[in-house]
Amino acid sequence: MSRQPAGLWPHSPHDLRRTELIDPGYPFAGASAWLPHGFDLVDRVLTRFSDLFRTAGYEEILLPTLVNEEILERQAESIKDFRRQLYFVGSEDSRQVVASSIEAQVCGLFAGWVAQGRTPPYRVFCVRTVGRHETSTPRPLWKERFVWPFFEAQVAVPPGSRPGGHGGADGFVSDLDFLVRGPQQVCLDIGLPTFAVERIYDSTAPKLYADRRLELVTILPNGEITILTSVYDLGVRFSDTFGVRYDGASMPMLNFAFSARLVLALLQHSGTVTGPRFHPDIAPIQVGVIATRSDDEDVASGIVRDLLAHGVRACAFVTGSGVGRRCATARELGIPVLLQVSSAERAPLGSWVRLISGERPREQDRPTPLGGAVALARETLRVEASRNGAVRSAGREPSPADPPSAALMGDGDLAELVGLCHRSSCVDETLRRARRDVIGRPYRWGVDTRRCAVCGVETEAAVMLGRKIRGEK
Ligand SMILES: [Zn+2]
Structure with missing residues (x-):
């Protein structure tokens, strides 16, 4: 496939x-x-x-x-x-x-x-x-x-x-x-x-x-x-x-x-290659706790109880053969944060927990000794959300008033903001001749002065052109 x-x-x-x-x-x-x-x-x-x-x-x-x-x-x-x-x-x-x-x-x-x-x-x-x-x-x-x-x-x-x-x-x-x-x-x-x-x-x-x-x-x-x-x-x-x-x-x-x-x-x-990964605010399960072995069920269930007590929607994954399969099951549900846990008997750290950053555990995801309860703050979930690309930001969260980023608008084949003055002849010409779909004028986001694509006059008015999803009017 x-x-x-x-x-x-x-x-x-x-x-x-x-x-x-x-x-x-x-x-x-x-x-x-x-x-x-x-x-x-x-x-x-x-x-x-x-x-x-x-x-x-x-x-x-x-x-x-x-x-x-x-x-x-x-x-x-x-x-x-x-x-x-x-x-x-x-x-x-x-x-x-x-x-x-x-x-x-x-x-x-x-x-x-x-x-x-x-x-x-x-x-x-x-x-x-x-x-x-x-x-x-x-x-x-x-x-x-x-x-x-x-x-x-x-x-x-x-x-x-x-x-x-x-x-x-x-x-x-x-x-x-x-x-x-x-x-x-x-x-x-x-x-x-x-x-x-x-x-x-x-x-x-x-x-x-x-x-x-x-x-x-x-x-x-x-x-x-x-x-x-x-x-x-x-x-x-x-x-x-x-x-x-x-x-x-x-x-x-x-x-x-x-x-x-x-x-x-x-x-x-929210899509990745294999499935969704939901924003923590709306994810039905915010944290999946993956047992390393089936006999780690108790420690996984204990962490889930602690997370639930702190208002974090969590679920333990202990069935299915192997950590990879348990991770895949949790990822299919779109869970944004996965933790892997292990109980004390087999690990030099004592019982430990680690954040799984990829699709499955990797060596570079460092285990942390698990002393007592785990309280995962909302802030941690937000960091993970921005890592997922769910919150698209460059050092801060975007605001609705922001203009589209250059990365989104710059690709000429896809979406673009072009100057278009308010003269009805220029608007009509654009609607007749545009080779891409005419999406609309920006509503309450600032546009630099540019030249009207039809008549060439300097204008702060613009229109978004792009390609609508197939079949959409
Ligand atoms: Zn014009």
Whole structure:
């Protein structure tokens, strides 16, 4: 079997099952089942996002999976028609649709709150499964027919206030700014580097769905770009269509979403040749304790107890023939830190422990005498995370405001930032002629003055060009 380049994991649905993340074929392709270890990983990711939104004043809701076809017909007639991408559920007297997004559904909720006299702004979020009718071949976590997790948030502000300029959560200039930069900070915290961009549109194209679309994108280890989150400035389209009016006028709305694709990107950034190695903050098991021999079980279990008592999620590996096999089993679960332990009888040091830095123990990994309890501080885990490349840094952690590093942007074949002034003729020309995919303009990261690639005028405005993952719009 040929070895794949590092960072391109997962290679196949088989890998996702072997590493106990998902069963991509159950009950059928495109509707994956999450296995306990994988569910634990995603649950930690979702908790990060839920905590962020709750802190910013968003209330969690759960909407039903089915919506009336009539609601989607209203959306199709006045906003945009997605009906060919939906699953219909037939019955004698009415047809229902498997919900594919939150926007139309949440309008009914907001209209009810207006009727009750509740004062806006309204801010909600929701995690559930959505249905997307994929006619092309589904691919696990990236192109699923039933997508879980699907995390969405929606905001409605009083008429006359712009969501782009409204107060929003602490530390952000607006609700819109929060929906871009808050999730970006969460991504950074879990080892997922992102860039914030705003889509550009041809000046002649009608803006059917939203006035603006902002995204977090990531450059995967193979150089391809994929979209992780989207923020739509919906204006008053949905409020007009579904009657969400306050003080006699329609309420402006914003929508935020990410899907299981964010988890796929996380896996690819956590990838080694043989499997994942998760960021310690979200790893279901942070430390694997590998017994040197099966009769070291007691000392391994003792260390695990000490780690658990210090709040470190740990697990002992004592079964399987040989240290190498035990390490491989632990690595398949994406455990970032492995310790090898041995009991007193056979070692001149007495019982000892050592940090395994590679795939398996090496002579240069020095054993340390094990006197009493092991308390592995979070700091040690963070050091190991940066060694894994999970936190990409040069002496410090990157901040969301940082521009992309030269290493990521400098390769001309892959992703590049080029000057592009704001004249619509230059934008249209770029959209027509660019040989790479047009990713979007940098959102709130500084760009040096450069020349517009089309007209040559000096400008601080730019656009990111690159190659999107195959099949992505
Ligand atoms: Zn120009």
